[in-house]
Amino acid sequence: MKVTIDGQTIEVPEGTTILQAARMIVDNKEYAGDNIAPPTMCYYSKLKTSGGYCRSCLVKVNKGSEKDPRPMPKLVASCRTTVMDGMEVMNTTSPEVIEVRKGVVEFLLINHPLDCPICDQAGECHLQDLSYEHGLAKTRYDFKRRTFNLIDIGPYIKLHMTRCIMCFRCIKVADQLTDNRHQGMLFRGDVSEISTYISKAIDNDFSGNMIDVCPVGALTDRTWRFKSRVWFTKPMDAHRNCTKCAGKAHVWFKGDDILRVTGRKNKWREVEDWICNECRFEKKYVTDWVIEGPTHIDRHSVISANHYENLTSLKLDIAKQQKKLNKK
Amino acid sequence: MGKKLLLEHINVPGIETLEVYRQKGGYASVEKALKTMTPNDVVEEVKKSGLRGRGGAGFPTGMKWSFLFKPEGVERYLVCNADESEPGTFKDRFLMEHIPHSLIEGMITSSFALGAKTSYIYIRGEYFYVARILEKAIDEAYAAGLLGKNILGTDFSHDCYVQVGGGAYICGEETALLESLEGKRGNPRIKPPFPAIAGLYGCPTVVNNVETIATVCPIINMGGEEYAKIGIGRSTGTKLISASGHINKPGVYEIELGLPVEEFIYSEEYCGGIINGNKLKAVVAGGSSVPVLPAHLILKTEKGEPRLMSYESLSEGGFVSGSLIGSGGFIVYDETTSIVKNLYTFARFYHHESCGQCSPCREGTGWMEKILHRIVEGHGKPSDIDLLWDIQRKIEGNTICPLGDAAAWPVAAAIRHFRAEFEEYINHPEKIKDVKHYYSVNAISA
Numbered sequence: 001m002k003v004t005i006d007g008q009t010i011e012v013p014e015g016t017t018i019l020q021a022a023r024m025i026v027d028n029k030e031y032a033g034d035n036i037a038p039p040t041m042c043y044y045s046k047l048k049t050s051g052g053y054c055r056s057c058l059v060k061v062n063k064g065s066e067k068d069p070r071p072m073p074k075l076v077a078s079c080r081t082t083v084m085d086g087m088e089v090m091n092t093t094s095p096e097v098i099e100v101r102k103g104v105v106e107f108l109l110i111n112h113p114l115d116c117p118i119c120d121q122a123g124e125c126h127l128q129d130l131s132y133e134h135g136l137a138k139t140r141y142d143f144k145r146r147t148f149n150l151i152d153i154g155p156y157i158k159l160h161m162t163r164c165i166m167c168f169r170c171i172k173v174a175d176q177l178t179d180n181r182h183q184g185m186l187f188r189g190d191v192s193e194i195s196t197y198i199s200k201a202i203d204n205d206f207s208g209n210m211i212d213v214c215p216v217g218a219l220t221d222r223t224w225r226f227k228s229r230v231w232f233t234k235p236m237d238a239h240r241n242c243t244k245c246a247g248k249a250h251v252w253f254k255g256d257d258i259l260r261v262t263g264r265k266n267k268w269r270e271v272e273d274w275i276c277n278e279c280r281f282e283k284k285y286v287t288d289w290v291i292e293g294p295t296h297i298d299r300h301s302v303i304s305a306n307h308y309e310n311l312t313s314l315k316l317d318i319a320k321q322q323k324k325l326n327k328k
Numbered sequence: 329m330g331k332k333l334l335l336e337h338i339n340v341p342g343i344e345t346l347e348v349y350r351q352k353g354g355y356a357s358v359e360k361a362l363k364t365m366t367p368n369d370v371v372e373e374v375k376k377s378g379l380r381g382r383g384g385a386g387f388p389t390g391m392k393w394s395f396l397f398k399p400e401g402v403e404r405y406l407v408c409n410a411d412e413s414e415p416g417t418f419k420d421r422f423l424m425e426h427i428p429h430s431l432i433e434g435m436i437t438s439s440f441a442l443g444a445k446t447s448y449i450y451i452r453g454e455y456f457y458v459a460r461i462l463e464k465a466i467d468e469a470y471a472a473g474l475l476g477k478n479i480l481g482t483d484f485s486h487d488c489y490v491q492v493g494g495g496a497y498i499c500g501e502e503t504a505l506l507e508s509l510e511g512k513r514g515n516p517r518i519k520p521p522f523p524a525i526a527g528l529y530g531c532p533t534v535v536n537n538v539e540t541i542a543t544v545c546p547i548i549n550m551g552g553e554e555y556a557k558i559g560i561g562r563s564t565g566t567k568l569i570s571a572s573g574h575i576n577k578p579g580v581y582e583i584e585l586g587l588p589v590e591e592f593i594y595s596e597e598y599c600g601g602i603i604n605g606n607k608l609k610a611v612v613a614g615g616s617s618v619p620v621l622p623a624h625l626i627l628k629t630e631k632g633e634p635r636l637m638s639y640e641s642l643s644e645g646g647f648v649s650g651s652l653i654g655s656g657g658f659i660v661y662d663e664t665t666s667i668v669k670n671l672y673t674f675a676r677f678y679h680h681e682s683c684g685q686c687s688p689c690r691e692g693t694g695w696m697e698k699i700l701h702r703i704v705e706g707h708g709k710p711s712d713i714d715l716l717w718d719i720q721r722k723i724e725g726n727t728i729c730p731l732g733d734a735a736a737w738p739v740a741a742a743i744r745h746f747r748a749e750f751e752e753y754i755n756h757p758e759k760i761k762d763v764k765h766y767y768s769v770n771a772i773s774a
Contacts, residue, residue, distance in 0.1 A: 051518075052518040052686070052728060053685050053686050053687070053728070054686070054687050055686050055687055055688055055726055055727070056687075058726060074725045074726075075725065075726060077518070080518050099722075100722060100726055102722075103688065103718075103719075103721075103722030103723075103726070104687055104688060104722075104726070106722075107687045107688050107690075107691035107692055107695075107722070108687050108691070110691050110695060111691060111694075140715055141695065143695075143698045165687070166684060166685070166687070166690065168685075184513075185513065185684070187684070188496075188498075188681075188682065188683050188684045189679060189680065189681070189682040189683065189684045189690060189693065189694065190679070190682070190684065190690050190691055190693070190694040191684075192683075192684035192690070
């Protein structure tokens with residue numbers, strides 16, 4: 001099946017989604033700008049039935065297929081739409097898509113506390129990246145934002161619902177990696193919240209993975225909270241012999257100490273292997289791990305080399321704001 | 329006097345019982361279909377009739393039925409959507425309450441056409457007493473051998489169940505309805521797959537509105553071609569309209585599609601004119617989610633032709649100067665109505681009913697409600713109107729289910745046609761201070 005995204009054509013197997021095809025294009029080519037791949041906030045390739053909720057990956061299909069060349073009437077969620085032979089998709093080349101994405105970012109941010117300065121996720125937050133790349137420079141929302149109390153889900157995980165953008169990834173982790181389903185959604189609309197079954201602690205060897213899949217700082221590691229900023233720590237590839245999981249992880253050093261352990265993430269910020277809670281929360285000594293070497297980071301995260309400097313749009317925005325300030 | 333098909337015997341005492349219903353020719357379509365027709369014949373008749381979905385979207389029913397995926401050895405289901413929650417719409421309740429057997433009859437005939445052994449009527453929680461009426465009717469039908477094994481001595485067996493929902497508006501969306509029917513939280517599913525391929529319990533399913541299913545009976549009785557002669561153009565047959573608002577005779581009316589809107593509002597046979605002889609200000613033609621139209625556009629189209637109660641005529645001019653027939657919730661506003669306050673009520677409703685799955689609707693509906701609340705309280709800012717416009721534009725079409733559109737359209741239409749009224753609210757907040765519900769724009773400008 002042939003699919004063209006922003007003028008780049010690729011051959012993909014049947015059943016591939018538009019998003020996967022776009023990622024394949026980026027993977028196949030030498031690094032030539034990765035903005036062909038739409039941003040994702042809720043889709044996670046390792047979790048079944050994820051995606052379709054956040055609407056940040058909406059793309060325009062201006063040719064349905066070879067058989068039926070009509071364009072699709074609405075923008076489609078690229079993470080849940082499978083490709084047809086001869087499909088033509090517009091992502092960043094369509095002004096409509098860019099406009100709508102701006103809207104989605106704005107919607108995600110209106111009830112987000114924007115407490116990045118005290119948030120542990122800052123620096124590796126999907127929402128930060130998304131809003132830098134696709135959002136507006138200023139908010140138009142001037143009402144009170146929704147707030148929730150902090151909840152401890154078990155001894156290791158803190159749930160900070162105020163920051164949540166309702167991507168449902170953690171629910172899918174609880175559903176698909178752990179034995180019992182304890183987690184779900186309470187209430188509805190903009191007061192809905194992620195919660196556990198009657199404040200029940202999530203007690204399972206793989207529950208810590210929901211921290212890794214959380215795109216924002218809503219689920220954080222209680223053994224790491226407020227220890228340091230992400231950009232002051234150095235990630236290393238490391239492994240250990242673990243009976244429960246593959247034991248391959250990133251360990252984050254500050255000086256000679258390991259401050260936290262996370263799963264190894266790939267280019268798309270998705271965990272390659274789930275790790276168990278023992279590796280994640282309890283093995284914090286250098287002697288526990290065999291260090292392989294520094295982690296290669298090639299995308300996203302403020303610790304990657306000058307990621308935001310390539311973004312001409314951001315520069316323009318800043319220039320505009322400076323001009324405005326000068327006028328005043 | 330227009331032709332009546334569904335409400336013909338509405339005034340017959342005891343029509344809710346099987347005995348009286350059969351005396352008046354009830355269950356004739358079941359006998360005709362089961363004994364003399366094949367399932368495909370029934371589908372063909374419905375196709376010929378040009379019947380379009382009465383729930384709001386107006387999708388041709390025959391076409392929907394023919395899309396049903398029919399693999400061997402897999403159950404198929406018919407689900408009746410009786411989760412009628414659109415503000416301004418109460419036609420299905422009326423029909424189920426007074427002639428419950430017309431729905432049961434339609435369910436049997438339609439299930440026969442689709443080859444469904446089991447069907448469900450999903451009714452909203454607030455209609456609990458109607459569910460009781462339907463259950464009673466179903467019991468009667470079982471006792472008379474119209475439901476259960478080997479109906480009327482044929483090989484066709486069918487079971488019909490009533491399921492009461494929790495009362496969420498979103499469960500009227502077909503995939504949310506199926507989720508709720510399965511016992512889960514009523515969140516809309518992401519399509520594709522469509523219910524015709526994988527619906528209830530992963531099996532092929534058809535979801536139809538109450539009125540649509542009930543209309544199948546007269547179609548089978550009189551024949552599809554005969555039915556197609558009623559109405560106008562591609563809007564065939566009759567439609568139940570629930571008229572409410574500032575009219576002399578609110579209620580449920582069965583009209584022949586193609587009736588002029590002016591006649592519907594002003595004739596004694598239908599709404600009987602505006603209350604107290606007031607002037608007509610605007611009309612919401614098909615339930616709260618469709619665009620509101622000011623008087624000059626609802627009576628005449630942009631081109632100056634009289635507007636008719638039909639799928640095509642009401643949507644003529646697109647959303648710039650047209651609307652939709654929707655579910656038939658015809659709400660009339662007289663000159664004393666405040667469009668802004670009315671819109672705030674609608675916005676509050678959609679905010680309350682948003683399921684919270686996808687971000688534009690979850691956050692956008694709440695935002696719109698807050699802005700409108702600020703405006704009606706007299707704290708609006710001049711930039712608010714453009715902001716509202718921008719928000720609705722970013723919600724519309726970008727959500728999983730049509731609730732986002734339903735929340736965006738009324739806002740868009742109100743701003744498009746009544747922008748001056750919003751400006752009045754924002755620029756002269758002191759004038760609206762003590763007005764509780766109704767206020768007249770004319771009084772303010774005087």
